[in-house]
Amino acid sequence: MRCLITGFEPFLERSENPSMDVLPLLKNEVVGCEIETLLLPVIFDQVFDDVKTMIDTFKPDIVIHLGLAEDRDKIALERVAINIKDARGKDNIGNCPIDEKIVIGGQPAYFSSLPLRKFEAVLRQENIPVYVSNTAGTYVCNNVMYHTLHYIAQNNLPIIAGFIHLPLMKEQAKEDEKAMPLQEIKKAISLMIQSVCTKALN
Ligand code: PCA
Numbered sequence: 001m002r003c004l005i006t007g008f009e010p011f012l013e014r015s016e017n018p019s020m021d022v023l024p025l026l027k028n029e030v031v032g033c034e035i036e037t038l039l040l041p042v043i044f045d046q047v048f049d050d051v052k053t054m055i056d057t058f059k060p061d062i063v064i065h066l067g068l069a070e071d072r073d074k075i076a077l078e079r080v081a082i083n084i085k086d087a088r089g090k091d092n093i094g095n096c097p098i099d100e101k102i103v104i105g106g107q108p109a110y111f112s113s114l115p116l117r118k119f120e121a122v123l124r125q126e127n128i129p130v131y132v133s134n135t136a137g138t139y140v141c142n143n144v145m146y147h148t149l150h151y152i153a154q155n156n157l158p159i160i161a162g163f164i165h166l167p168l169m170k171e172q173a174k175e176d177e178k179a180m181p182l183q184e185i186k187k188a189i190s191l192m193i194q195s196v197c198t199k200a201l202n
Contacts, residue, residue, distance in 0.1 A: 001033045001197045004060040005189070006051060008067045008140070011042035012089050018169040018185055019066035025186045026193075033197040036060070042092040042140050044085055048147035055151065055159070062160050062196055063148055064114065066189070067141040069165035073178030074129035075188050076165035077116040078136040081145035082109045086138035102146045110149035112162030119192045128188045129180070136163050160196070164189070 005026055007019035023037040036058050040047050055063065069076055083106050085097040116132050123130040136142040145163035152159050166185055173179035 001062070002058060002060045003030075003033050003035050003062040003064065003193055003197070004038065004051075004054050004058060005035060005193075006038045006040050006063075006065045006144070008040050009042055009092065011092055011140070014068070014070065014172070016169070016172040017068050018166045018172070018182060019068055021169065021182055022066065022166075022186050022189060025182075026189060029186075029190045030193045030197055033193055035193065040144065044087075044091050044095050044097060044140055044143055047140055047144045048151075051144065051148055052151060055148075055157070060159060062114075062193070064161070064189070064193070065141070065144055065148065065163045067163065067165055068168065069137070069141075070168050070177075072133075072165055072167050074131050074167065075123060075180075075185075076131060076133035077114070077119055078112055078133050078145060078163040078165060079116060080109050080111055080134065081136055081142050081149055081163065082138070083107065083146060084138050085143060088139060091140055102143055103150055106146075106150055110146060110153065112145070113149070113152075113160040114162035115196065116162070118195055122191050122195045123188055126187070126191060128184060130188070133165065136165065141165065164192075
């Protein structure tokens, strides 16, 4: 099994991003699964470039995109990506698209093909706060999720893919902010990868 995990650079007023910090902790974490990681720019027009290259060359069985949602206090398993760019703030090169389509002529939305309820159950068992979220927003995270699912659909690829939003990590949060220790975030992601790899091995 090959698994591509992506994270994001810091953006807007934050100087850290747990989805970036967790990447180096994931390599060789899951027996039977070859994990590649990729750090993505928070740039609407460039975010999919390296993902596409990695899908074509590494040929993953699973793609899991990770990003920060600082208003969430649980691991958020995103159900759906919608065909809209509607930025609440500028991306990292100053673009701020409003009401634009991600793919002109593309379908309105794609559902995640990751086993979200299985992930939810695996994390609940370990008492890690988690839920299935019905919006990935309309900023760069939704954008990459849409692009990836669209590319997989268009090319009929045997890949399951989706997006998971992370809370702030304790190490970066102010005292009054909701957050999760980086080690717990790492454990959560490893458990989810393990659950899909184990299923494939059986
Ligand atoms: N979160 C942003 C983009 C990068 C990230 O980590 C989002 O939720 O769209």
